[in-house]
Amino acid sequence: MIERIDTLCMIVSDVEKSARWYKEALDFKAVFIGEGYRVLQVGDGGTPLTIEEGQVQPKPNQPYPIFFSTQITKLHENLRTQGVRVSDVHNDEVNQYFKFYDPDGNQLQVCYFE
Template sequence: MLERIDTFCLKVRDIERSSQWYQEKLRLKETFRDDGYRILSVGDSRVPITIEEGETARSNHQSYPIFFTSTIEETYETLRERGVEVSELQRDEVNTFFDLYDLDGNRLQVCFWE
């Protein structure tokens, strides 16, 4: 039946501008392009992000991808220096994490756990 997650889709208003943002700010690599959408690879992960041009709506109930990094503090500072909107760095009993937002207000999260 279901074998794997193929991709995670996010809606964006301007596909060209958003693709550039994801490549420049998050260092994702555009691996496929077609009318109205782009596929971006994430490090060595097999699950890419697909950005799709369409109506966007910022919501607290939005699904969002969570990226992993082993260098959470460095990643946090690098994204802040690149002008990415980020939340405060947070820690709980298991994880260290922060939220970030793309040009359309899509929530993404970065985490680290041992």
């Protein structure tokens, strides 16, 4: 039966351009290069992010990945300095989090909790 999530998949308009952005903005490394897609290692985690070239149609309430960072404030500032669209850092008394968007407008989120 099902044992784990193998990968998270997101559609991007230009897989080469997006792979560069994910490397430069988030330090994700391409661990597999396929025709029209890239499998990106996310930090030291076991679940990669696969970006697949296709027609991007971001919608409200669309599922999105939430990444974890112990350096959330530094990451937020780094992304903002790079010109990435980011929300404010929110604190809901359980965790801190912020949303940000890749070049295709795909929503992503980062959280931190103890």
